[in-house]
Amino acid sequence: MTSTSAAPRDAGTPPRGGSHALMTGSGAAETRLPWWHLAMTAGIALVVSAVILLLLGVFSIPALVLLGYVLHLIIGYTYSRVREGRRWAMDRFVTLLVFGAFAVAMIPLFSLLWEVLSRGIHKLITPAPLQFWTTDMAGVIGGMDAGGISHAIVGTLLITLGATLISVPIGLFTSIFLVEYARYGWQKVLGRGITFLVDVMTGIPSIVAGLFGLALFITITKDPGIRIGFMGSVALSVLMIPTVVRSSEEMLRLVPMELREAAYGLGVPKWLTIVRVVLRTAIAGLTTAVTLAIARVIGETAPLLLTVGSVPMLNTNLFSGRMQTLPTFINSQYGAGNAVCNSDVMTNPISGIDYACSTSINFDRAWAAALTLIIIVMVLNIAARLVSYFFSPKLGR
Amino acid sequence: MSSSVATPSSPQQDPPAPAAPTTTAARTAKRPGDVIFSGLSIGSGLLIFLTLALVFIFLLIRSWPAIQTSRELTGNADAVSLVQYVAPLVYGTVLAALLALLMAVPIAVGIALFISHFAPRSLATPLGFLIDLLAAVPSVVFGLWGGVWLVPRLEPLFFFLNEHLGWIPLFGGTVSAPMRNMASASVVLAVMILPIITAVTREIFLQTPRLQEEAALALGATRWETIKTVVLPFGRSGVVSASMLGLGRALGETMAVLMVLSPGETFSLRILQVGQHNTIAANIASHSAEATPDVMARLIFTGLVLFVFTFIINAIARAIVSRTTKS
Amino acid sequence: MAQAINVEDLNIYYGDFLAVEDVNVTIQPRSVTALIGPSGCGKSTFLRTLNRMHEVIPGAYAKGVVEIEGSNIYGNGVDPVNVRRRVGMVFQKPNPFPTMSIRDNVLAGVKLNNKRISRAAADELVESSLRGANLWEEVKDRLDKPGMGLSGGQQQRLCIARAISVKPEVILMDEPCSALDPISTLAIEDLIHEMKKDFTIVIVTHNMQQASRVSDRTGFFNIAGTGKPGHLIEIDDTERMFTNPSNKQTEDYISGRFG
Numbered sequence: 001m002t003s004t005s006a007a008p009r010d011a012g013t014p015p016r017g018g019s020h021a022l023m024t025g026s027g028a029a030e031t032r033l034p035w036w037h038l039a040m041t042a043g044i045a046l047v048v049s050a051v052i053l054l055l056l057g058v059f060s061i062p063a064l065v066l067l068g069y070v071l072h073l074i075i076g077y078t079y080s081r082v083r084e085g086r087r088w089a090m091d092r093f094v095t096l097l098v099f100g101a102f103a104v105a106m107i108p109l110f111s112l113l114w115e116v117l118s119r120g121i122h123k124l125i126t127p128a129p130l131q132f133w134t135t136d137m138a139g140v141i142g143g144m145d146a147g148g149i150s151h152a153i154v155g156t157l158l159i160t161l162g163a164t165l166i167s168v169p170i171g172l173f174t175s176i177f178l179v180e181y182a183r184y185g186w187q188k189v190l191g192r193g194i195t196f197l198v199d200v201m202t203g204i205p206s207i208v209a210g211l212f213g214l215a216l217f218i219t220i221t222k223d224p225g226i227r228i229g230f231m232g233s234v235a236l237s238v239l240m241i242p243t244v245v246r247s248s249e250e251m252l253r254l255v256p257m258e259l260r261e262a263a264y265g266l267g268v269p270k271w272l273t274i275v276r277v278v279l280r281t282a283i284a285g286l287t288t289a290v291t292l293a294i295a296r297v298i299g300e301t302a303p304l305l306l307t308v309g310s311v312p313m314l315n316t317n318l319f320s321g322r323m324q325t326l327p328t329f330i331n332s333q334y335g336a337g338n339a340v341c342n343s344d345v346m347t348n349p350i351s352g353i354d355y356a357c358s359t360s361i362n363f364d365r366a367w368a369a370a371l372t373l374i375i376i377v378m379v380l381n382i383a384a385r386l387v388s389y390f391f392s393p394k395l396g397r
Numbered sequence: 398m399s400s401s402v403a404t405p406s407s408p409q410q411d412p413p414a415p416a417a418p419t420t421t422a423a424r425t426a427k428r429p430g431d432v433i434f435s436g437l438s439i440g441s442g443l444l445i446f447l448t449l450a451l452v453f454i455f456l457l458i459r460s461w462p463a464i465q466t467s468r469e470l471t472g473n474a475d476a477v478s479l480v481q482y483v484a485p486l487v488y489g490t491v492l493a494a495l496l497a498l499l500m501a502v503p504i505a506v507g508i509a510l511f512i513s514h515f516a517p518r519s520l521a522t523p524l525g526f527l528i529d530l531l532a533a534v535p536s537v538v539f540g541l542w543g544g545v546w547l548v549p550r551l552e553p554l555f556f557f558l559n560e561h562l563g564w565i566p567l568f569g570g571t572v573s574a575p576m577r578n579m580a581s582a583s584v585v586l587a588v589m590i591l592p593i594i595t596a597v598t599r600e601i602f603l604q605t606p607r608l609q610e611e612a613a614l615a616l617g618a619t620r621w622e623t624i625k626t627v628v629l630p631f632g633r634s635g636v637v638s639a640s641m642l643g644l645g646r647a648l649g650e651t652m653a654v655l656m657v658l659s660p661g662e663t664f665s666l667r668i669l670q671v672g673q674h675n676t677i678a679a680n681i682a683s684h685s686a687e688a689t690p691d692v693m694a695r696l697i698f699t700g701l702v703l704f705v706f707t708f709i710i711n712a713i714a715r716a717i718v719s720r721t722t723k724s
Numbered sequence: 725m726a727q728a729i730n731v732e733d734l735n736i737y738y739g740d741f742l743a744v745e746d747v748n749v750t751i752q753p754r755s756v757t758a759l760i761g762p763s764g765c766g767k768s769t770f771l772r773t774l775n776r777m778h779e780v781i782p783g784a785y786a787k788g789v790v791e792i793e794g795s796n797i798y799g800n801g802v803d804p805v806n807v808r809r810r811v812g813m814v815f816q817k818p819n820p821f822p823t824m825s826i827r828d829n830v831l832a833g834v835k836l837n838n839k840r841i842s843r844a845a846a847d848e849l850v851e852s853s854l855r856g857a858n859l860w861e862e863v864k865d866r867l868d869k870p871g872m873g874l875s876g877g878q879q880q881r882l883c884i885a886r887a888i889s890v891k892p893e894v895i896l897m898d899e900p901c902s903a904l905d906p907i908s909t910l911a912i913e914d915l916i917h918e919m920k921k922d923f924t925i926v927i928v929t930h931n932m933q934q935a936s937r938v939s940d941r942t943g944f945f946n947i948a949g950t951g952k953p954g955h956l957i958e959i960d961d962t963e964r965m966f967t968n969p970s971n972k973q974t975e976d977y978i979s980g981r982f983g
Binding site: 062087088090091093094095097098099100101102104105106108109111112115116169170171172173174176177178180181182187190191193194196197198199200201202203204205206207208209211212214215216218219224238241242245269270271272274275295296298299300301302305306309327328330331334335363366367370373374377378381 | 428430431433434435437438439440441442443444445446448449451452455456458459503504505506507508510511512515516524527528530531533534535536537538539540541542544545546547550588591595619620621622624642645646648649650651652655656677678681682685686690693696697700703704707708710711712714715716718719
Binding site for chain 1: 775817821
């Protein structure tokens with residue numbers, strides 16, 4: 001009988017929850033069970049699945065949660081169907097599904113953050129804090145428990161800086177064109193085309209950007225073996241420009257038209273109005289936009305694999321020689337796998353210092369570098385949000 | 398009508414100079430600052446066009462040797478066949494992306510609904526932030542996590558599937574640990590494309606006309622009925638285009654596949670068996686370091702295929718998005 | 725020096741659409757001219773052609789002659805930027821620059837144009853402009869505080885100070901009180917009375933009482949219907965316009981029969 005409509009049913013029965021039930025929206029006056037019925041069915045589902053798993057002899061917490069969830073979908077639905085009717089049972093079912101979807105997405109997020117933190121922290125603080133960040137990989141071989149990522153950190157920062165220096169002017173001027181100039185006639189048409197292409201460009205696979213950097217420089221220098229930091233910067237800027245354009249466009253559009261008119265009304269030329277009023281007003285938002293764009297490309301791996309290669313020592317010259325970066329370092333350490341230890345002590349052929357041997361050293365370094373990279377990305381993200389929080393002018397009234 | 402304008406009559410009034418009644422939409426001399434600035438702006442905009450064109454042109458130039466000497470173009474049976482080279486890679490790429498999509502889209506739609514319609518309003522922003530956090534994680538870290546943490550944990554599930562559902566071709570074949578197979582790689586891919594699909598879908602769901610939703614609720618619809626009759630029909634094209642954006646991402650993602658999948662070159666459907674598949678992107682990344690010039694040209698050709706592929710898919714997706722948001 | 729404005733055969737377009745048709749009018753120096761009329765009649769559009777501000781809107785342009793001190797601001801080679809330095813403008817919503825202090829807002833016309841100005845000259849300009857806008861006494865102790873911290877009425881007077889700091893000949897006001905409370909409105913109206921000693925003022929207002937209070941002459945704009953161009957129906961001494969208008973449409977509007 002509930003399958004028809006809520007109204008006829010309500011007419012006969014007085015609202016259960018008192019007068020407020022009428023105000024809390026649709027169906028509040030229908031037979032709805034309090035929340036603890038839901039908890040009860042969930043409990044039953046868990047107990048039943050625990051029994052099943054124990055009987056099968058495959059009990060584990062993840063299996064319990066998974067089976068319990070699935071069983072609850074069935075038990076909870078059936079229970080609600082009997083007590084509340086088909087429509088509300090379906091509502092409960094979907095609600096559970098949707099909560100489940102969110103919970104499922106949290107598993108990779110938290111497990112990833114936890115794994116990176118717990119596995120990476122050890123190498124960052126032993127043998128001495130920060131030593132991992134201040135040494136490089138010169139002379140480190142086999143399972144030698146030594147080495148660090150100073151060269152990779154510097155390489156990552158330099159290459160990303162190069163990409164930023166290329167992308168920000170181009171991206172910013174493009175967004176200025178879209179907001180300030182592409183407003184009428186052929187410029188508007190051009191603006192539409194650019195907006196579309198920028199959107200499409202955000203979807204360029206990063207490996208294609210890397211191939212582009214490679215193809216471009218091989219064609220220019222005629223050297224098929226060329227691998228320099230600046231190639232990486234160019235490749236990254238292909239990925240960075242569209243993000244800069246889109247986010248700074250958004251920021252420029254937030255600047256009220258009235259401010260531009262105020263400046264025009266004072267006899268300020270258009271370009272000075274843009275520089276000294278529009279950009280000045282949007283500066284906090286633009287800083288945020290650029291920082292987020294940097295955070296996005298700083299972890300890119302594939303383009304750098306193709307364009308800058310890998311090297312165990314510090315190289316600060318963007319225009320000559322290979323460079324190490326954090327993402328490619330993680331990849332190569334991971335790819336090296338477990339080390340073989342034939343003796344307990346290994347000697348660095350360059351420095352002559354003895355080190356212990358560790359079979360898991362490559363993975364340890366990969367996790368520590370991953371933690372470093374995540375820290376950098378998170379610091380950039382937080383910094384971006386702080387900038388926009390503290391320095392944005394209050395525009396509206 | 399216009400002749401009824403009152404004429405001024407004050408005597409101290411300056412006699413109006415007999416200015417020529419010219420039409421004066423005339424172009425005036427531009428300031429150098431304005432000329433330079435608008436030039437830079439338009440130039441940067443055009444550079445976007447140019448960049449995309451250059452990507453295509455340079456990939457074509459560098460892959461030309463491979464195309465030129467291919468069996469298809471020369472007719473020489475001894476030459477390397479580009480189609481035979483690319484086909485399994487394309488198959489692997491599409492398979493990985495579709496599997497990832499199959500897993501990610503339902504979950505992403507669920508999350509988007511959760512954030513837009515189920516979670517308390519005050520929690521919507523922080524919960525959305527958590528999902529965005531997932532997008533901030535570099536792909537290489539996903540690869541590391543996938544290869545070290547996830548793969549062993551998927552083992553029981555994959556053995557179970559193979560044992561009990563092995564008659565389905567997808568789950569058939571010989572399954573052995575470590576599970577560096579297509580299924581594992583596409584799980585990692587699914588996690589990686591989840592944020593973008595969620596973000597776009599959530600935006601569309603939040604744009605559902607409030608009045609329609611309230612009308613449905615006022616008629617006594619449950620929350621699910623409201624979503625089914627109002628929100629989902631409204632957001633359908635958004636979900637489609639979000640999925641296509643996710644597809645574009647999944648097609649081009651390198652690291653997750655490179656670090657998780659043990660490659661092969663077959664057209665096998667057995668996603669639980671290792672050494673069967675590879676994707677274009679991962680293939681380029683793993684072979685580029687020691688590639689000879691002619692291998693490099695072939696790799697770049699596969700990159701060109703990937704570029705054109707993702708370009709078309711993204712273009713369609715964006716066209717759908719912009720059409721929906723406009724109307 | 726305040727200057728007369730002489731408008732001949734002015735037609736204003738948005739793209740292909742003729743928004744205001746065939747305006748002929750002369751505005752005396754050192755007077756206040758109010759423009760009234762129903763919404764969408766083109767009075768604001770007309771106002772904005774007097775300093776070529778309408779060109780900011782994409783596709784908008786004007787044909788005809790607007791002379792200020794005998795020179796046509798629509799003549800060949802005339803830079804709209806220079807026109808706007810001679811003809812200041814005050815907008816509907818107070819729009820001080822949110823990134824600037826009160827002092828910098830007043831100096832905006834100088835500073836945004838990258839002009840050099842000595843500290844002493846700047847101080848003097850700030851004081852004289854703020855005094856001219858009746859704001860000096862209220863803000864002299866907090867000149868370095870942000871302009872956005874003022875009340876709406878004070879912000880609008882700050883915008884007036886900003887407009888007069890570049891020493892224009894004409895000041896255009898586009899419904900300057902529509903976003904303000906009655907007390908702030910009164911302060912602005914008093915200010916307009918004083919400013920007429922130095923400037924030619926043209927003000928667009930929705931409020932007929934305001935037009936009758938502040939202006940020497942009043943012009944009435946009207947449109948025949950949606951999509952039709954606006955016309956200047958009649959302009960005359962304010963007193964006559966409100967007591968004995970010569971046009972039936974004006975009378976209907978003023979007596980509240982429409983609009």
